[in-house]
Amino acid sequence: MTGEPLAFPAPIYVTRPMLPSFEAYSARLASVWDSQFLTNGGAQHCALEAALNAYFAIPHVSLFNNGTIALLAGLRALGVSGEVITTPFTFPATIHAVAWNGMVPVFADIDPVTMNIDPVAVERQLTAKTSAILGVHVFGTPCDVHGLQAIADRHGLKVIYDAAHAFGTKVDGRHIAEFGDLTMLSFHATKLFHTAEGGALLVRDGDLKQKIEQLKNFGIVDEDEVAGIGLNGKMSEIHAALGLLTLDMVATEKTRRAAVARIYRSRLSALEGISFTPELTADAASQQYFAIRIDEERAGISRDRLHQELKRFNVVSRRYFNPLCSSYACYSDLPSSAPHLLPVAQRVVSEVLCLPFYGGLTADDAHRICDMIAWVAQH
Numbered sequence: 001m002t003g004e005p006l007a008f009p010a011p012i013y014v015t016r017p018m019l020p021s022f023e024a025y026s027a028r029l030a031s032v033w034d035s036q037f038l039t040n041g042g043a044q045h046c047a048l049e050a051a052l053n054a055y056f057a058i059p060h061v062s063l064f065n066n067g068t069i070a071l072l073a074g075l076r077a078l079g080v081s082g083e084v085i086t087t088p089f090t091f092p093a094t095i096h097a098v099a100w101n102g103m104v105p106v107f108a109d110i111d112p113v114t115m116n117i118d119p120v121a122v123e124r125q126l127t128a129k130t131s132a133i134l135g136v137h138v139f140g141t142p143c144d145v146h147g148l149q150a151i152a153d154r155h156g157l158k159v160i161y162d163a164a165h166a167f168g169t170k171v172d173g174r175h176i177a178e179f180g181d182l183t184m185l186s187f188h189a190t191k192l193f194h195t196a197e198g199g200a201l202l203v204r205d206g207d208l209k210q211k212i213e214q215l216k217n218f219g220i221v222d223e224d225e226v227a228g229i230g231l232n233g234k235m236s237e238i239h240a241a242l243g244l245l246t247l248d249m250v251a252t253e254k255t256r257r258a259a260v261a262r263i264y265r266s267r268l269s270a271l272e273g274i275s276f277t278p279e280l281t282a283d284a285a286s287q288q289y290f291a292i293r294i295d296e297e298r299a300g301i302s303r304d305r306l307h308q309e310l311k312r313f314n315v316v317s318r319r320y321f322n323p324l325c326s327s328y329a330c331y332s333d334l335p336s337s338a339p340h341l342l343p344v345a346q347r348v349v350s351e352v353l354c355l356p357f358y359g360g361l362t363a364d365d366a367h368r369i370c371d372m373i374a375w376v377a378q379h
């Protein structure tokens, strides 16, 4: 390569939301206006719920105003209490949902390859107070769903998944939501499928779905009865209408992202000290993020310096999930937060960098980003 690569003229962010045409959205909104029904399970909401039911081939979908509130309500609906064993390598929302429910998060170390909660580490954290395991399919890589279920079965625990990154991820040809007692999805604008703000719970049990529906609507059963300490988790018609349009764009977006991923993988695998998350088949991958790992010793550059240097080229990468949840001030005093108990998570959190990854990124953009990474690594 010759000189320093040219910077992009405008920032290239880590993601960009799918957007339907403004005309198509306006047309859908026109029917919302006509109905004068803006929320509380209107036509758009019902249509989106049905479309997602079909997409996931799962009996029950419950839409929410965001993924965090969905997880909060889901944990409550399942009746878990005491201690919940979970991962420190996740977005704050996962752990906060446990704590807001008055339960104690207990951190278990992660697998060095998948970067997801390690069943062996979960087993070490079991106590008489443990009532659930909360796994996160980080970057769309599935957790060891069979290993975690086996532990849960032996000890009578619930299994809950934060699948915010795993829209469409499959294991053994089955959608990720078929595993565990309950799966949460986020439909935030940064997620592959989105409703600007939104989320859902996916469950197989009809009674659980009913409980969830009550909890997300203030605990209201009917005109005469409020059954529990509910909250407001309802998705509006405005958001559901957007989701009905973005859902139709998911397949094309995934194909485009897969093409970007192929460029990144083939170009960056030529660089010493850079590795990737496990490669899933096109059918099984969520294409939510493209994460690389930088082994500082072999690459000759640290993750943090690469992150910083890329900014000079107008490339905005992300150091997910730095810092670990176990090092937040609100959780660092927990016995399970001791760094020596989480050696793999400590290493992983210093190695991961998420690169710009969205369908609108051209092959040329992806190649230029690879040129920049190669150049920075050598200088």
Ligand SMILES: *Cc1c(COP(=O)(O)O)cnc(C)c1O
Pocket: 066, 067, 068, 069, 090, 091, 093, 094, 136, 162, 164, 165, 185, 186, 187, 188, 198, 199
């Ligand atoms: C985005 C995200 C959430 C939160 O979802 P919201 O819909 O923004 O509330 C939770 N967990 C993970 C892993 C996420 O990436």
